Amino acid sequence: MREQLEEIRRRALAELGDGAVEAAIENVRVRVLGRTGELTEIMRAMRTVPNAERPALGRLVNEIKSELEGRIATLSDALKRAAMEHALGAAQIDVTLPGMHIPRGWLHPVTLSRERMLEIFAAMGFEVVETQDVEDDFHNFGALNFPADHPAREMQDTFFLPGGLLLRTHTSNGQIRVMEQRRPPLAIVCPGNCYRRDELSVRASPMFSQIEGFMVDRAGAITMGHLKGVISEFLRAFFGQGIGVRFRASFFPFTEPSAEVDISCLLCAGAGCRVCKQSGWTEILGSGMIHPNVLRAVGYDPAEYQGFAFGMGVERTSLLKLGVDDLRLFFENDLRFLGQFRSASEAAS
Numbered sequence: 552m553r554e555q556l557e558e559i560r561r562r563a564l565a566e567l568g569d570g571a572v573e574a575a576i577e578n579v580r581v582r583v584l585g586r587t588g589e590l591t592e593i594m595r596a597m598r599t600v601p602n603a604e605r606p607a608l609g610r611l612v613n614e615i616k617s618e619l620e621g622r623i624a625t626l627s628d629a630l631k632r633a634a635m636e637h638a639l640g641a642a643q644i645d646v647t648l649p650g651m652h653i654p655r656g657w658l659h660p661v662t663l664s665r666e667r668m669l670e671i672f673a674a675m676g677f678e679v680v681e682t683q684d685v686e687d688d689f690h691n692f693g694a695l696n697f698p699a700d701h702p703a704r705e706m707q708d709t710f711f712l713p714g715g716l717l718l719r720t721h722t723s724n725g726q727i728r729v730m731e732q733r734r735p736p737l738a739i740v741c742p743g744n745c746y747r748r749d750e751l752s753v754r755a756s757p758m759f760s761q762i763e764g765f766m767v768d769r770a771g772a773i774t775m776g777h778l779k780g781v782i783s784e785f786l787r788a789f790f791g792q793g794i795g796v797r798f799r800a801s802f803f804p805f806t807e808p809s810a811e812v813d814i815s816c817l818l819c820a821g822a823g824c825r826v827c828k829q830s831g832w833t834e835i836l837g838s839g840m841i842h843p844n845v846l847r848a849v850g851y852d853p854a855e856y857q858g859f860a861f862g863m864g865v866e867r868t869s870l871l872k873l874g875v876d877d878l879r880l881f882f883e884n885d886l887r888f889l890g891q892f893r894s895a896s897e898a899a900s
């Protein structure tokens with residue numbers, strides 16, 4: 552029995568070497584020290600041992616038991632410490648390392664221009680209302696007095712969507728949407744994106760933004776004189792007080808009479824250059840008195856109400872203001888280009 556005990560001790564200690572993993576340690580604990588383990592079995596068999604040998608064997612059993620228990624405790628502690636050190640090591644932070652650089656953004660020059668434009672109109676008492684980009688034929692064309700065979704209604708100019716819908720080709724749908732829901736007096740500006748089937752080029756883009764504006768009140772209360780006043784005031788506030796402004800007779804389906812508005816060329820100050828084709832003037836927006844058919848389409852009696860409307864391209868106006876000669880620069884988002892307007896953005900914020 553003594554040899555048997557020594558064999559149990561030798562084998563257990565061999566398994567409890569310095570590199571013993573948790574499973575091996577647990578295995579020895581159960582097999583040797585467990586309730587039905589090897590040492591327990593020996594104690595039970597002690598009854599068959601002669602009385603004289605029992606005390607010595609009993610001491611040996613206890614000695615092996617405490618030796619193995621001590622060894623298991625040492626190994627378990629070492630494993631726990633190693634796990635802790637590993638966890639701490641993984642989470643170690645070197646506070647002397649330089650921080651991550653997160654660059655600060657700034658507003659796009661077209662965004663800045665649009666905000667400035669809306670600010671000027673707001674100062675004149677106009678309310679800003681945004682309407683939808685996805686429209687039906689009535690709100691984009693029909694109610695705006697576009698004849699059924701107008702070229703803008705053809706596939707080559709307009710993005711049509713399933714279900715009779717389309718992407719609005721101008722922000723003039725804002726006039727219809729607002730007038731349908733409200734009664735005059737109205738002084739509204741509608742900023743938003745518009746879509747036309749154009750290739751991106753120096754002068755055109757399939758998506759661009761406009762600001763539509765209109766003012767409606769009792770017949771006789773709003774005249775072409777108010778239109779000229781508001782537009783001239785806006786253009787001088789935006790481009791500078793010294794700017795020349797002129798109105799030219801034109802034609803649009805949704806206004807009668809209609810006028811295109813020019814400003815004196817910003818490059819040559821009216822003297823004539825290549826950009827203004829020697830005319831000294833640059834076209835800037837379209838405007839006019841709202842057509843009686845448009846008023847009828849929203850349920851207004853043209854004998855009772857009248858007003859004016861105007862619309863301008865935000866990118867185009869920004870090009871002129873910033874002296875940029877290629878529309879594509881606004882859409883390419885090259886930070887070397889956009890960065891030139893960074894200080895203007897920071898001044899505005």
Ligand SMILES: [Zn+2]
Nearest residue numbers: 816819824827
């Ligand atoms: Zn010029």
